[in-house]
Amino acid sequence: MRIGELARRSGVSERSLRYYETQGLLRAERTPGGQRRYGAWAVDRVVRIQALYAAGLNSRRIATLLPCLRDADGGPSEIATGRLVTELTAERARIDRMITDLLRTRDILDEVIEDASAPPPRSPLRPPG
Structure with a gap:
């Protein structure tokens, strides 16, 4: 999905999604034309990021924590x-x-x-x- 669809589905602005990417919280594949493409897992990831921010964690702490969480696709988590x-x-x-x-x-x-x-x-x- 493109960034606009991820923004719509997650309820988070495109600007925030770009910020998450610069902070290492979210990753996007790039098309040959340079457009961001996200997998279905990204919606769950963004929702978790938002919840962690709401709980008072900063982006550095969230970046440390995210690899330990499983995304909606059941991908592996680090120990x-x-x-x-x-x-x-x-x-x-x-x-x-x-x-x-x-x-x-x-x-x-x-x-x-x-x-x-x-x-x-x-x-x-x-x-x-």
């Missing part, structure tokens, strides 16, 4: 080193802490929204009206 497993375990713990913090923040916002949505209390000195 993760013990060091990588340790680093990824730490990343996962960081994400878990972020989730906990976000849930706590959501609970606080729910309280504020509930309090702000309640009708104001009536003053005992003012008659209703």
